[in-house]
Amino acid sequence: MAAGCDKGGMLQMNRSHSANPFPIGLAGALAMASAMGFGRFIYTPILPGMIDGIPLTASDAGTIAAANFAGYLAGAILSAYGWAAGRERQVALAGLFATAALLAAMGLTTSVTLFAIIRFLAGLASALAMIFTSSVVLPHAAGRQSVNMLHFGGVGVGIALSSALVFIVDDIAGDAASGWRMNWLMAALFVFIVTLIVQRMLPRPISTGVRVSEPPLVWRLPLVSATLSYGLFGFGYVITATFLVTIARQGNAGPIVEFLAWFVTGGVAAVSLVLWHPVGARFGIGKAYLAAVALLAVGVLVSVTLPSTEGALVGGALLGATFMVVTAFGLQIGRSLAPQSPRRVFAFMTASFGVGQIAGPLVAGWLAQKSGSFTAPTLAAAAVLAAAILIALPLAREGR
Numbered sequence: 001m002a003a004g005c006d007k008g009g010m011l012q013m014n015r016s017h018s019a020n021p022f023p024i025g026l027a028g029a030l031a032m033a034s035a036m037g038f039g040r041f042i043y044t045p046i047l048p049g050m051i052d053g054i055p056l057t058a059s060d061a062g063t064i065a066a067a068n069f070a071g072y073l074a075g076a077i078l079s080a081y082g083w084a085a086g087r088e089r090q091v092a093l094a095g096l097f098a099t100a101a102l103l104a105a106m107g108l109t110t111s112v113t114l115f116a117i118i119r120f121l122a123g124l125a126s127a128l129a130m131i132f133t134s135s136v137v138l139p140h141a142a143g144r145q146s147v148n149m150l151h152f153g154g155v156g157v158g159i160a161l162s163s164a165l166v167f168i169v170d171d172i173a174g175d176a177a178s179g180w181r182m183n184w185l186m187a188a189l190f191v192f193i194v195t196l197i198v199q200r201m202l203p204r205p206i207s208t209g210v211r212v213s214e215p216p217l218v219w220r221l222p223l224v225s226a227t228l229s230y231g232l233f234g235f236g237y238v239i240t241a242t243f244l245v246t247i248a249r250q251g252n253a254g255p256i257v258e259f260l261a262w263f264v265t266g267g268v269a270a271v272s273l274v275l276w277h278p279v280g281a282r283f284g285i286g287k288a289y290l291a292a293v294a295l296l297a298v299g300v301l302v303s304v305t306l307p308s309t310e311g312a313l314v315g316g317a318l319l320g321a322t323f324m325v326v327t328a329f330g331l332q333i334g335r336s337l338a339p340q341s342p343r344r345v346f347a348f349m350t351a352s353f354g355v356g357q358i359a360g361p362l363v364a365g366w367l368a369q370k371s372g373s374f375t376a377p378t379l380a381a382a383a384v385l386a387a388a389i390l391i392a393l394p395l396a397r398e399g400r
Contacts, residue, residue, distance in 0.1 A: 289392060
């Protein structure tokens with residue numbers, strides 16, 4: 001998510017726009033739903049069926065998830081170079097078609113090694129699709145907040161739809177252990193069909209002008225704090241975002257709750273930027289960032305401390321209400337600390353976030369393997385989020 005939000009923020013400065021940007025924003029939302037909601041996050045609701053049906057260990061599950069996040073980081077870094085200039089639309093569509101193919105590939109093997117390779121490539125494809133779709137869509141919006149929110153809200157819509165798809169397929173198959181292959185194949189079909197629609201709706205990119213060379217970053221304490229806090233957020237959110245449905249399964253919450261937990265996560269995420277916009281405007285981005293991380297930490301905690309049904313639903317709602325918001329606010333803070341070097345600060349903060357996001361599933365899988373549940377890694381994630389808040393406190397006091 002990090003790459004797309006920041007790319008969007010930089011491109012809003014372009015004043016060229018379409019007379020009616022809403023259909024373009026809709027194309028962006030469909031692309032984001034496919035690249036992120038399905039390509040990146042559908043692993044969460046399918047994972048319990050894979051654990052039961054293959055079977056996978058908790059450590060295997062963490063390794064596969066980490067590979068996807070490593071691919072996403074690689075895609076974000078790769079996109080920062082100028083190789084795609086003038087070909088943004090083609091790269092975005094290629095990323096979406098590759099996402100569909102890689103989703104299908106997940107249903108054709110039971111090898112953990114192949115799963116990890118496929119998910120690495122899927123992370124790479126989803127990052128390229130998201131970043132370059134944003135680079136096409138957002139200049140047409142010319143800073144219109146409603147179009148920006150429609151575009152990024154597609155992530156949450158995709159999460160909700162992916163949860164519904166998994167629930168329906170599992171119901172037809174009889175149980176998740178029998179339906180996990182079909183879930184991957186049906187997700188691939190969905191993304192392929194949606195990509196054909198996006199191909200017809202997505203406009204040609206607007207030129208953003210000549211890129212100016214940016215000065216090196218000056219690593220004063222506020223920028224170091226923001227970058228470190230953002231990396232800890234990457235670790236703290238991703239454990240719940242990866243294993244929420246698995247935690248509900250281990251708590252015998254039932255298939256309806258498993259479906260609703262991830263569906264609620266996506267539904268709330270789809271409107272989270274709209275809901276938090278007044279908070280940032282009223283209290284400042286720094287205070288809003290801290291509030292969102294604190295609310296996320298509460299959601300992470302309750303996912304394993306409340307009874308399984310309540311924990312899954314409340315934890316999912318709080319995750320959806322915060323993870324995209326923390327991403328957006330965190331990057332805004334970074335840009336405010338290095339206004340002359342927005343791309344450089346974006347790259348470093350994305351790298352910090354990516355390292356945390358890769359480490360999270362690996363640590364969670366190892367701890368869950370040792371302890372027999374995801375309670376210990378989830379509590380560790382909450383502690384890491386608390387550290388992220390403490391590190392970022394001076395930024396809020398300075399009015400960031």
